[in-house]
Amino acid sequence: MDLLEYQGKRLLASRGIEIPPGQVAETPEQAREAAAAIGGKVVVKAQVQIGGRGKAGGIKLAENPDEAFEHATAILGMDIRGHIVKSVWIEAASAIKKEYYASVTFDRAARKPLVMLSAVGGMDIEEVAASQPGALVRRHIDPLIGFQAHDARWLVYHAGIDEEAIKGTMAVLHTLYDAFVSLDAMLVEINPLVLTEDGRVIALDAKVTIDGNAVYRRPELADVGDILPDDPQERMAKERGVTYVKLDGDVGILGNGAGLVMSTLDVVALAGGRPANFLDAGGGSKADEVVTALEVLLSDEKVKVLLINIFGGITRCDEVAEGLLTALGKLGATLPIVVRLDGTNEDEGRAIIRDRAPSNVVVEGTMLSAAAKAVELAKGQA
Amino acid sequence: MSILVDATTKLVVQGITGREGAFHATRNKAYGTQVVAGVTPGKAGQDVEGIPVFNSVDDAVEATGANTAMVFVPPRFAADAILEALASPVETVVAITEGIPAHDMLRVYTHMKSTGKTLIGPNCPGVISPGVATVGIMPTQVFQPGRVGLVSRSGTLTYQISKELALLGIGQSTVVGIGGDPVVGSSFIDILGRFDADPDTDLIVMVGEIGGSEEEQAAEFIAANMSTPVVGYIAGFQAPPGKQMGHAGAIITGSSGTAAAKKEALEAKGVRVGESPTEVAGLVKQALTE
Numbered sequence: 001m002d003l004l005e006y007q008g009k010r011l012l013a014s015r016g017i018e019i020p021p022g023q024v025a026e027t028p029e030q031a032r033e034a035a036a037a038i039g040g041k042v043v044v045k046a047q048v049q050i051g052g053r054g055k056a057g058g059i060k061l062a063e064n065p066d067e068a069f070e071h072a073t074a075i076l077g078m079d080i081r082g083h084i085v086k087s088v089w090i091e092a093a094s095a096i097k098k099e100y101y102a103s104v105t106f107d108r109a110a111r112k113p114l115v116m117l118s119a120v121g122g123m124d125i126e127e128v129a130a131s132q133p134g135a136l137v138r139r140h141i142d143p144l145i146g147f148q149a150h151d152a153r154w155l156v157y158h159a160g161i162d163e164e165a166i167k168g169t170m171a172v173l174h175t176l177y178d179a180f181v182s183l184d185a186m187l188v189e190i191n192p193l194v195l196t197e198d199g200r201v202i203a204l205d206a207k208v209t210i211d212g213n214a215v216y217r218r219p220e221l222a223d224v225g226d227i228l229p230d231d232p233q234e235r236m237a238k239e240r241g242v243t244y245v246k247l248d249g250d251v252g253i254l255g256n257g258a259g260l261v262m263s264t265l266d267v268v269a270l271a272g273g274r275p276a277n278f279l280d281a282g283g284g285s286k287a288d289e290v291v292t293a294l295e296v297l298l299s300d301e302k303v304k305v306l307l308i309n310i311f312g313g314i315t316r317c318d319e320v321a322e323g324l325l326t327a328l329g330k331l332g333a334t335l336p337i338v339v340r341l342d343g344t345n346e347d348e349g350r351a352i353i354r355d356r357a358p359s360n361v362v363v364e365g366t367m368l369s370a371a372a373k374a375v376e377l378a379k380g381q382a
Numbered sequence: 383m384s385i386l387v388d389a390t391t392k393l394v395v396q397g398i399t400g401r402e403g404a405f406h407a408t409r410n411k412a413y414g415t416q417v418v419a420g421v422t423p424g425k426a427g428q429d430v431e432g433i434p435v436f437n438s439v440d441d442a443v444e445a446t447g448a449n450t451a452m453v454f455v456p457p458r459f460a461a462d463a464i465l466e467a468l469a470s471p472v473e474t475v476v477a478i479t480e481g482i483p484a485h486d487m488l489r490v491y492t493h494m495k496s497t498g499k500t501l502i503g504p505n506c507p508g509v510i511s512p513g514v515a516t517v518g519i520m521p522t523q524v525f526q527p528g529r530v531g532l533v534s535r536s537g538t539l540t541y542q543i544s545k546e547l548a549l550l551g552i553g554q555s556t557v558v559g560i561g562g563d564p565v566v567g568s569s570f571i572d573i574l575g576r577f578d579a580d581p582d583t584d585l586i587v588m589v590g591e592i593g594g595s596e597e598e599q600a601a602e603f604i605a606a607n608m609s610t611p612v613v614g615y616i617a618g619f620q621a622p623p624g625k626q627m628g629h630a631g632a633i634i635t636g637s638s639g640t641a642a643a644k645k646e647a648l649e650a651k652g653v654r655v656g657e658s659p660t661e662v663a664g665l666v667k668q669a670l671t672e
Contacts, residue, residue, distance in 0.1 A: 106484065108594045111491050111565050143488040184485050186564070213457060214483035247622060258562065259536020259591050262617035266641075267658050269620045311538040311545075313507055313521050314402070343521040343541055367542060368660050 001210040002049040006089040007224050008206030011183060015175050018202040022091030031072030034090040035065040041093035044071040048083035056080045061093060084230050094204060098162055099192035101125050102172060104180040112140040113180060115151065115173065117159040122192035147177035168201030184214030233277065237296045242279055244296055249274025250378045252303035254293050256281050256315050264309045267367060273375030276302045290323025291330065298333050304381040306337045307374040309367055317341040317349025325356055336377040337361045340370035384511035384556040385576040386474060386502065391515050394419040394442045394472065396463045397454035404430050406519050413522050415515040418446035439470040452517050453477040460504065461486035468497050476517050477503035487565035494567060501567025507537035507559035520557065528553020530666060531577035533570060534589035535562045539617055543589055546663035555583040570600040578608045585611050585669055587662060590644060592618035597644040605651035611669055614648045614655040615662040616641040
């Protein structure tokens with residue numbers, strides 16, 4: 001679960017990291033009022049769950065409340081790489097002396113938390129890591145011991161943090177690690193972390209990603225809420241708790257398990273077809289989940305043919321077949337549907353479809369032949 | 383011979399009185415696995431289809447000599463269940479549970495390494511040595527005894543590849559699902575090393591997917607340390623960049639972690655990589671007859 005900048009900042013601020021005074025605005029008028037209340041120059045920042053906001057024109061400096069109104073008018077509703085801006089964060093402009101980078105994330109390969117710090121922040125940190133590898137220092141932390149003072153010292157000295165910012169940066173690192181653990185975060189990142197002209201170390205941005213499996217035990221996230229996607233099908237899928245992604249082609253794909261779904265995309269492409277979308281009903285799909293999945297997939301008008309590729313482990317093929325019949329009865333879909341069922345209770349599942357499914361449902365024996373059939377039917381529909 | 387699970391495996395199932403726990407414990411036993419005990423706190427003295435239930439793993443081990451644990455406990459309590467198994471005399475733990483908080487697994491993993499024991503999973507389909515024993519949720523009819531080892535991050539894809547191998551008459555020594563979570567107990571490298579040391583495994587199929595850098599690390603390990611040939615498969619050539627695929631781990635970040643980059647890394651080390659499950663089975667057949 002990705003948080004918006006202002007949500008992440010408030011969580012860091014509540015733990016003691018200093019941030020500039022700011023307010024959220026959902027209309028240009030609110031932006032003007034916020035700028036007036038904060039006073040002086042303010043920054044108007046688009047709140048979207050994606051990077052590259054500045055380059056897209058989603059971050060503007062305003063000299064006064066009227067300019068804040070104008071910038072908010074331009075930024076609200078803007079489409080930043082597929083994300084529609086619904087709110088802006090108005091914060092006091094800072095007198096920046098230096099820009100740093102600090103983060104705590106999961107290092108999957110080492111299976112340890114990784115703290116990274118750089119005295120060269122404020123721009124594309126991946127570019128810094130690539131062009132000046134020495135400028136981004138990394139330290140793994142033992143999760144059973146936690147972040148220690150010596151870790152903080154090692155990081156600030158090796159990163160070359162300015163003398164006057166050392167104490168403040170070490171304090172930020174301790175708090176950042178504490179936030180990583182106490183929020184069940186997968187990532188907490190501050191870019192830029194700045195040294196101000198008057199010698200304070202403050203966070204001008206925050207990127208926080210929370211582990212969705214642990215939200216239940218973090219009550220302070222209750223009012224953060226999950227942000228639903230703009231796309232209607234993606235929104236429906238998220239509300240119903242299934243993984244759905246929209247693509248450009250015309251073959252809809254339903255599978256169980258992320259690996260098999262990805263493999264199905266590949267095989268459809270190898271057969272010369274183009275996937276319209278895909279939905280992962282999960283490793284343990286039951287009949288009602290299949291109904292939900294079909295409702296989501298068939299609500300996308302670009303889908304000309306549906307390919308259902310199920311390999312039953314925990315999932316039982318007869319339950320999938322029953323779910324398919326229920327969904328077709330409910331939705332009355334007439335488009336061609338190619339079904340491939342293998343694994344647990346495969347014979348029962350195939351028999352259910354053979355005996356009771358309408359004629360637009362075709363059963364294929366292998367994943368390869370099912371993909372080829374779906375592609376052929378999609379071309380016939382074009 | 384096989385790895386991790388064999389005729390000497392004596393299994394205790396944690397969470398045996400739950401719906402999934404009871405269903406799969408019974409199926410594992412029916413396949414031939416010695417399922418000697420179950421654990422559900424407060425339900426000692428009961429039984430599930432003749433399998434005795436105990437209050438703790440220690441009690442189960444003391445009464446039955448169990449040496450392997452399978453975890454079916456719900457995600458909120460699963461880390462504790464794994465730690466309980468690690469604290470007992472059990473040597474191998476297979477965690478099926480999906481949805482365990484990643485920070486819990488960071489602590490469990492770090493502790494597990496200090497015990498010298500083995501953890502497979504979590505969020506995995508388990509381990510099967512066809513014809514001998516199975517621990518987990520895999521549909522056993524897909525597998526047949528043979529001399530090819532299979533290690534995979536994905537459950538259903540494991541079944542798919544095994545099915546393709548079966549169509550060519552190729553069976554498996556052992557099939558290991560390592561799980562798709564950000565922190566899993568055993569990596570590709572851990573399992574590849576075990577297969578390499580197994581005299582009854584002639585070839586290994588490694589089934590990866592987009593995200594992370596484990597396949598790239600495995601490529602280095604294969605070139606430096608292994609004599610058994612490896613055939614690879616990577617799912618997700620068509621996956622859109624930056625989209626999450628359902629496994630927390632399968633997130634593409636920047637240019638690394640793509641299927642194409644993984645294929646290239648493996649091929650650079652002499653590992654043949656198929657672009658579909660069918661092609662993988664063909665490459666295996668070809669490699670076995672060379």
